[in-house]
Amino acid sequence: MNDELTRRHFLRQTGSGLGAVALAWLLNEESAAGTPPVAGRPVPSEYAPKPPHFAPKVKRVIQIFCMGGVSHLDTFDYKPELIRGDGKELAGKGNIETFFGQPGRLMKSPFAFKQRGKSGLWVSDLLPHLAEQADEMTFLYGMTSKSSNHTPAAFFMNTGFTQNGYPCLGSWLSYGLGTENQDLPAFVVLPDPRGVPAGGAINWQSGFLPASHQGTAFRPSGDPIPDLFPPQEVQSAKRQAGMKFLDRSNRDFMNANPGDSALAARIRAYELAARMQSSIPSVVDFSKESEATRHLYGMDNPETAGFGKNCLLARRLVERGVRFVQLYHGGAFGAPRINWDAHEDIVENHTHQAASMDQPVAGLLRDLKQRGLLDDTLLLWTTEFGRTPMTQGLGAKGRDHHPHAFTCWMAGAGLKPGFGHGSSDEVGYYATEGRSEVFDLHATVLHLLGLDHKRLTFYHNGIQRRLTDVHGEVIQPILA
C-alpha cells in the first residue's frame, strides 16, 4: 500500500468527504430506526458469526502461501545424506517421474543448516530471521501433494481438490464461522505486491459456495477494494441526501412487503457498506504504527518493504476480527521469476525469494506473539509442493517440482511450539513417518478453529461437500 496516497485519500474521505458523511447518515438512521426486524425473523447476515462445533483454540487464521514450490531441502528439512550423496545417482526410489522429465544427480543444499533455539530444530541460513523463531513453530516434514503441476497443486493446498471450481479454505471458514467484524470482509486476500499468482482470483474463489464467501483481494495501491468510494465528482452532501432518500424508499418497500427478510438485509447491507467506508481505510492506515514495528516487518528496507506491509496489514486485519487472511508470496511464472519456482538455479532463485519473505514473516510471528494475538490466531505457512533432491537436468543447478515430500509449518494456540512432526526419507524424496496429506492439514486447521471437518458440509449437486472430501485426519501429535 502506498502509505501517503492512502492516507491522503482516507483524509479526503473522512475529513470533509464521504466516509464521514456516510457514517453520519448511518448513525442518524441507526439511532432513529435501528435495524428493522421482519415478521419476527431475524435479519439475515451473510457473515454473522456462527458457533463452532466445539471450543476452538484459535479464532482466526493468517496463511502465508509461498507460490512456485519452496524447496524443503534448502529451508527446513535438513538432509546430511544428501551432502554425502551429492553428485550421485538417485537410487532405490522406484520409477522416477519428474515434471520436466529430466532428472539429474542428487544435489546437496548449497545453504548451511544449523540447529536453532532451545528446540534444536534445523533451519538453513537461507532464512536467518525465521530461524530465530524456530521455537515458536510447529513443522510438518511429511507433507505430500497430489500433483507436480503448480496450479493443480496450489488448488489442492487451497481447496483439497486439484481441479478448478472448488471453494478454498478461507471460503469454507467464511461460510462455516462467519466473521467477528461485520465492517470488514470475512476473508481477505493480499496478493504479492510484485503481482498476483497465476490464475489470479481463481485461487481464492468460493466455487459452489455462495459468491459472498470468496476472498476479497486488497489492491496494493489506491483504494483497497474497487468501488469503496464513488468517484471524486460525487459531492458528499448530495450523496448523503441520496442515501437518505434511498433508505426511506427501501423502508417503504420493506414495510409494504412484509415477510421478506432479504429486504431488511438490504437496508442493513447499506449500513455496513457505509461502515466499511471508514473501517477499510482505517485498517490500511499505518500512520499510528511505530518505527519499531515498521522495522520489525522490514518496511524500512526496499527489498522487504512490499511484503512487509502486507504482513503488517494481515496483523491489523486479524486484530479487527477478520476470520481469514491469505497472503501470497510469489506471482506469475513468467520472466523474470517472481516466485519460488527454482528450475534453473536454486541459489539464485531461493536467495532472492527468501530475501523478501523471511524478515516480514518472522516479524509478523514476533509481533503476533508480543501482542498476545498468537493466543487465538493461527499462522500457517504453506507452499504447493517441494523440490527434487536431484537437479533438473545433468550438471544443472536447479531443482524440479516435487510432490512426494515437502515441509509446511504453523504457529499459534493449540499447537506444540518448537516441534517437528513427520519426516521425509534420507534424501527427502518420499515422506515416510508422519506422512500428512493436505486433507490432514485442513482437518487440523478446522479442528483448531473448533470445527469438525466431517461436519462442515455444503450440499452441491448430489454431494454433501467437504473441504476434506472423504479424507482427512486431525494431526494429533502436533496438538498441545
Add this chain to the structure above:
Amino acid sequence: MNRGRVLLGAAAMMAANWAGAQTVGPALPSMAKVAAVISRCVSCHGDKTPSGGLRLTGRAAALKGGVSGAAFVAGMPDQSLLIRRVTAGQMPPGGPLKSSEIETLRQWIASGAEWSASFAPKPNRAGLDWWSLQKPVRVPPPKPKHGLLVRNPIDAFVLAELEQHHLSLSPPADRATLLRRVSYDLTGMPPTPNELDVFLRDKSPSAYEKTVDRLLASPRYGEHWGRHWLDVVRFAESEGFERDSIRDHAWRYRDYVICSLNADKPYAQFVREQIAGDAFVPASQDGIAATGFLVAGPWDQVGNLVASGSILRKQVREEELEEMTGTVGQTFLGMTVNCARCHDHKFDPIPQRDYYRLKAALEGVKAGDRPLLNATDNLAHEKLISQLRSDINGREVEIEKIQQTGAERAGAEPQSGAPSTVPLPIAKWTFETDANDSIGGLHGKLFGAATIAHGRLQLDGRGAYLQTDPLPRALHEKTLEAWVCLPDRAQRGGAVISIETPQGAMFDAIVFGERETGKWIAGSEFFHRSRDLEEPVEKSPPQSLVHIAAVYARDNTIRFYRNGVPYGKAYLPTGDTPELATFPAGGAHLLFGLRHTGSGNGLLTGEIEEARLYDRALGAEEVSASYRAGFSHISPEKLLAALTAEERGRLEMLRKERDALHDRLAHEEPAPLSYAVNSFQPGPSFLLVRGDVQQQGETVTAGGLTCIRSEPSDFALPANAPEAQRRLRLADWIASPENPLTARVMVNRIWHYHFGRGLVATPNDFGFNGERPTHPALLDWLATEFQRQSGRWKPLHRLILLSNTYCQSSRFDAQAAAIDADDRLLWRFAPRRLEAEAVRDAMLSVSGQLNPLMGGPSFRPFTVVHNNSFFYTPTDSPDPEFNRRTVYRINVNSAKSPLLEALDCPDPSTRTPRRTVTTTPLQALELMNSSFVLRQARCFAERVRAEAGASPAAQCVRAYRLAFGRLPTAAETERASAFVRQSGLPDLCWALLNSSEFLYVR
C-alpha cells in the same frame, strides 16, 4: 414433511385407541419417540445380519428373540431383556441411552409394546425402485374443492395440495406487477412504459395471453433463458487453471443455445446436438457448435503439456473425462454419475461400471477450435487457401531474385560461394532500419528495451525481445539461421531464434547455454526434441559474429551448424513428442531473443545481425554457401538505386500483386471456427480400480445407466466401436422418450426458473441425496405433457405462465407462512431478486443505453496482461459494444466483474443449477459507487428529461414508470420531486437503480 407428521399422528391415535381398550394402562409414549430409539436398534438387529440372532423387524420376531431370549415381555418392562441391557449400558454399542429414552422404552413396553412401521430404519440409499427412475405416469388432474380457482391442470395439482393443508392460492397479482414479473421472467428485461400502457389499456380477456405470446416470440427470450442454460452447463470462455487463456471461438456455442431456444427447438434435438452434433451426417454448423457443451468446462493447459505417457498426464485426462461425464449426467439426467468413478455410487443405484460405460462413450472427445464447416466444404476451402498461398510464394521468390540482383550490383561483392547456390529464405530480417521481414510479411514487433541500432537487433537480456506476426502458412520441415554477436558467454538459456505456438506450448529454437554453459542446443518444449551436442564451449572472440543454423528435416533428423560446419552429430529426437513439429498457419510466430513465451530464463543478451527462415531443410552445402555469402549489408535505398527502371517497375508490380493476394487470403483464410469437440478414435476403455489410472480393471464398452430399465442401457457396441457411434448412441439413449429422467429433469428446470424453486429443489440431483418432489404427480404430468408437445419449451412456458398459480399475488400471509414458511406449496408467488445479468441489463434498458445487437464474439470489458499466465483487469467503458446484454460479456474464469459477482453471478467453471442469492455490503458498495451504475443513472436522467420535460413531478412519474413499471403514488411524487429539486434528477435516478423495488420482482 407434514404428511409424515400426519401419518405418525394417525398411528399414535390408533395406538391410543387400542390402549384405551385396556383396563388400566400407563400413559402411552409418543410413537415417534419410540421409533427414534428402536430404529437405532434395528440398524444392527435387522433382517440381513441380525446381531445375536435377534431380529427387530416386527413384534413377533422381537418376541421370538435371539440367542439370549425374547427382547421383551409385553407390559412388563422390568422382566424385559431390552430394558435390562439398556439400563446396564450394554446396549446400544455406540453409548448408553439417555434416561429419558430408557423411560420411553419402559412406558412403551408397559403399555403393551405395540409395533409400528416407523420403527424400520430409514433407507440410506436409493434402489432400482427409486421414484425418478420409473417412467412418469400421467394421472388426471385432481378436482380441488375450489374449482373456480383452476385455470389449467397446473392449478388443479397445486390447489389440491394446498387444500390438503388448509391453504389456498393468493388473489391474482395486480396487472402492472404481473406484467413486470412476466417480462423479467421471460426476457430478463423490464417492460417499457409503452408496453405497460398497451397492457393496462387492453381490457380484453386475452390481454395477458397476448403479452405472454409477444414475450415468447421476442429474441430477448432466448438471450435470457439461454443464460439459464449456460449456468447449468458451466459455460466458460477461458481455460481456467494456471494460464486461463481465452477461448476465442467459444461464443458460437452461446449463440447456438440462444438461437435454439428462440427457434423452440425440440428438446430431443437440442440434447442430441450437444452430445454428438458433429457426428451427424452431414454435420451442420449448428451441430458442430452445439458440441461446445461437452468441452465448456475448465481445461488444464499446463497439465496437457507434460509427457504423454506419464502418470500425471493420464490423471489430467481422467479428470477432464470425469468433468465431462459428470456434466452429461447431471445436465440431462439429474444423476450424479461422477460419484461412481472410484466406487459404486454411495446413494444411487449406479455401479462403478456404469460410470465407465458413460465415460467410454465420451472417451474420444477432445477440446479445441475447429472449422465450423463439414468435411466437403472444408476441403474446398483448404484448396482455395493453398492456391492463394502458392501464388503469393511465386511472387515472393521472384521479388527476392530481383533484390539479390540489386544487392550484388550495389557493391556487395559476391563472396567466394557462387550466389546461385545460396538458398532462398521465405523470410529475412536484416535489421538495417526496422524489424520488418524484407521478403514475406512476417514483420516483427519489439518488446521490452529491444531496439534496432547499428544494423542489428539489440537485446539486453532483461525483457527485450522481438515477436513476428503469425505464420501465414503452416511450417513443417524448416531451417532457422542467424548471425549473432554474444559478448556474454556465461549467459544461460537465451534463444537467438525461436518458432513457437501461442504461449510457447510448442517451440523449436536455437538456444545458447541452457543445459551447459557456452554451448548451443536445439531447444524445444520440455526438451522433447533436444539433445546435448558434443562440442567445445563457444570460444570465438566475444565481439565476433557467429553464424548458427538449425535444420529440421522431413525425416525428423535435426542438424545443427556453426559457422557453416556441422555442430555436433545429426540426431533423431527420442523425447516424448519426437516427431517433426508442425507450426500451424496463423497459430505460430517467431521470437528473437526469447526462448519461448513465459520462459523463466529464456532471454538473450546480445545483438542479432541478420536472421532467416526457410520452409525446407537446407543441405550442408547450402548452409555453408549461405554462411560464406554472408548477411546482407545493403540498405533498401541503395538496393533500389542499383536496379534498372524496368526491374524497379517489375518489383513494384510484384509487390502490389503479392499484397493484393495477401489481402484476399486474409479475407478468405479464417474459416469460421468454433471451440467444440475435436474427436479422435480412442482405444478400448477400462474400469479403473478406485479411479486410479494405474489400476486398469475390466474392459468396458459404451453404454447407459443400468438403473434405467425402460430402455436398453447396453449400446451393443464393441470395445473398438467408432468414436462417433459411441456418442450418437449415448445421445439417442438420453433423448429417447423411454428415458424416465430426461423430460422430468428438463421440465423441472423450467419450473425452477419460473417459480424460483423447482418441484424438485435440487435440479441436478434426482437421486437419493436430492430433494423429493413437492408435487410428484404434477411433475409427471408436466413431463408427459412436455413430451406430447415434442419437447418444445414454449408451450410449457405458456402453460405455466397462464396458470393462476403463476399469476397469483406475492402478498405475505402470516397464517399461511406458519404452515408453509418456505412457500413450497405455492400459496403465493415468491418474490425474488433479479439475477446479476438482469440487473445490469435492466439498468441499460432503463437508461436507454442498451445496445440490442445479438450474437457474435463476446465483448471483453478488461485489459489483459500476459506474463506466462493471462491476467485480466476489469475496465468500464461507455462504448456501445460494452452496452450489449450481459449474456454477451465474455465468461472468463479469472475476469469476473465486481458488480456481477457481488450479485451472485456464479463461477463459470461450476455447474450451477440454481443460483444463491446473497445480500452483502460489497454488493451495496458496487451498486452505490461503480462507475457503470453512476453512468447509467446519468443517462437515465438525461432520458427522463428528454421524455418528460422540465417539471420535476413529470420527471418523477416517468422515472418511476421506467424503473418500477408503475406510477408513483401522490406521496412518492411529492417526496421525489422535492428530492429532485434539492439534489437533481441524476441523484433520484441513482437512488431508484439502488432501490429494493428495482432489484426485486414480485
